[in-house]
Amino acid sequence: MSVGIEWRLTVLTPTLVGDGKRLAPIDYMVWKDQVNVLDQSLIFRRLAGTPRMEGYLAELGRARRLEFKSWGGYAQSYAVRRIPLEDPGLVALWEQAKDEDIFIPTFCTGPSGKLLPATAVKGALKTALLGAQLTPEQLASFRHQIAAKLLRGWRLGDGTPEAGDRYQVYYSRVATPAKPGGAELRWKPVPTFVECAVPGTVFRGRGTVSGEWAEQFAAVTAQSGIMLARQRDFAATHRLGRLQQTLAGVEAGGGCLLNVGWGGGFLSKSVALGPRLSAARPMLEAIPAYRRALATAFAFPKSQRILYLGGEPGTVPGWVRLEYYPLSGALQS
Numbered sequence: 516m517s518v519g520i521e522w523r524l525t526v527l528t529p530t531l532v533g534d535g536k537r538l539a540p541i542d543y544m545v546w547k548d549q550v551n552v553l554d555q556s557l558i559f560r561r562l563a564g565t566p567r568m569e570g571y572l573a574e575l576g577r578a579r580r581l582e583f584k585s586w587g588g589y590a591q592s593y594a595v596r597r598i599p600l601e602d603p604g605l606v607a608l609w610e611q612a613k614d615e616d617i618f619i620p621t622f623c624t625g626p627s628g629k630l631l632p633a634t635a636v637k638g639a640l641k642t643a644l645l646g647a648q649l650t651p652e653q654l655a656s657f658r659h660q661i662a663a664k665l666l667r668g669w670r671l672g673d674g675t676p677e678a679g680d681r682y683q684v685y686y687s688r689v690a691t692p693a694k695p696g697g698a699e700l701r702w703k704p705v706p707t708f709v710e711c712a713v714p715g716t717v718f719r720g721r722g723t724v725s726g727e728w729a730e731q732f733a734a735v736t737a738q739s740g741i742m743l744a745r746q747r748d749f750a751a752t753h754r755l756g757r758l759q760q761t762l763a764g765v766e767a768g769g770g771c772l773l774n775v776g777w778g779g780g781f782l783s784k785s786v787a788l789g790p791r792l793s794a795a796r797p798m799l800e801a802i803p804a805y806r807r808a809l810a811t812a813f814a815f816p817k818s819q820r821i822l823y824l825g826g827e828p829g830t831v832p833g834w835v836r837l838e839y840y841p842l843s844g845a846l847q848s
Contacts (some may be wrong), residue, residue: 517668517723519842524631524674524718527765528834529601529685529711529822532635532776534623538710540580540614548603550619550684550710553581554595561593579614598710601683604826605708608686612706620777621710622682629682631674631718636837639773639783640735641665646786647734651794654787668725674718681713686823687778687832692753695812700753703818709777711822711832724839732771732837739772741789742782746831749819757829758821770836778832781816 543552562568574581600606609617622629644665687707693699743766750758765772774783782788787795792815799805809815821828 517670517725519721519723520839521719521721521842522636522671522674522837522839524636524720525836525838526712526714526716526718527768527772527836528714528761528830528832529683530716530776530833530835531620531709531711531778532623532631533620534632536621536624538619538621540617541575541578543619544581545600545606545609548600548606550596550598550600551594552596552598554593557595558593580617599683601685602823602825605684605686608706609708612708616705617708619684619708619710622712625673627675629676629680629712631676631720633671633673633720633722635775636674636720636773637666637669637671639775640731640837642784642786643735643738643773644731646741646788646791647738649786649791651791654791654794666731669722670724671722672720674720676712677717677719680716680718682710682716683713684708685711685832687820688823688828689818689820690753690828691818692813695814698753709832721842735773735837736771738788739774740766742774743772745782745788746819755821755828757824757827758831761824761830765834768836770838773835773837774833775835776833778820778822780818780820783833 538550538552542555543550545551558571559568562571600609623632624630648665685708687709689703690700691703693701743762747759747762747766749755750762785795787799796809800809805815808817811817820831822830822832824830
């Protein structure tokens with residue numbers, strides 16, 4: 516029997532669930548510690564038939580990014596959105612970055628504004644449930660039909676943000692150990708600027724579910740704990756104190772924890788975590804990129820994407836808490 520529910524997702528660490536769109540550096544300006552997204556269609560309508568139109572088109576044709584000194588007035592008059600930078604110090608980092616590195620992935624938007632696609636939630640649930648239910652033997656042989664049965668009867672609608680939702684542009688880099696077992700990190704040179712929902716943002720949606728969803732949520736929480744433990748070990752080994760504090764806060768809140776959206780890497784997309792990794796090794800070695808990584812002395816996967824907070828490595832993206840309640844009942848997680 517299906518039961519109608521309302522689900523609620525609370526952002527615990529900055530989270531990006533995108534729709535494939537990115538802001539090009541000629542579509543925004545960084546001004547007053549924020550990203551000012553220009554309404555290009557409005558600019559074209561206002562400039563049509565005026566001498567300034569030719570100059571603006573010429574600037575767009577040759578510019579890799581729009582400079583405030585030349586076009587700052589547009590940032591004030593024609594900004595359709597203003598997205599705060601997470602920290603004022605990001606202005607200098609943005610100015611130093613290469614033009615090709617400042618395309619900004621943005622949070623998913625629908626006709627009525629920001630939304631959280633239900634597919635992102637359901638996909639994370641399925642991955643965690645599959646990891647919780649597969650035995651190492653089943654994973655090694657891949658002779659099972661568990662995946663087809665997961666969340667059968669679940670129908671979730673997209674989530675919309677509650678009033679007061681906020682988004683910021685964060686700075687992220689990928690860290691990898693400099694040597695096996697050592698505390699020193701190497702940071703990959705290409706940074707990424709991304710728009711994320713800030714911690715505390717809440718999305719709500721509705722749907723119908725069937726089956727023992729309380730048991731399924733408990734299995735998801737157990738599987739997420741394996742991923743959190745891996746990230747905590749990384750933070751402790753490499754003496755990233757701020758990151759340790761963030762992850763401790765995520766875990767302390769309890770409930771059904773999920774890692775969704777952008778930036779989770781192998782850990783958030785795979786069922787081969789913890790003791791299951793050795794069982795999945797033959798399959799992973801069939802993929803050239805994984806085969807090279809597994810052949811090294813580094814723990815696999817060795818890299819971790821980290822978002823900066825206040826100028827220091829501070830958090831990982833995508834941790835959320837999922838709760839639900841029957842439409843006639845109390846909130847559960």
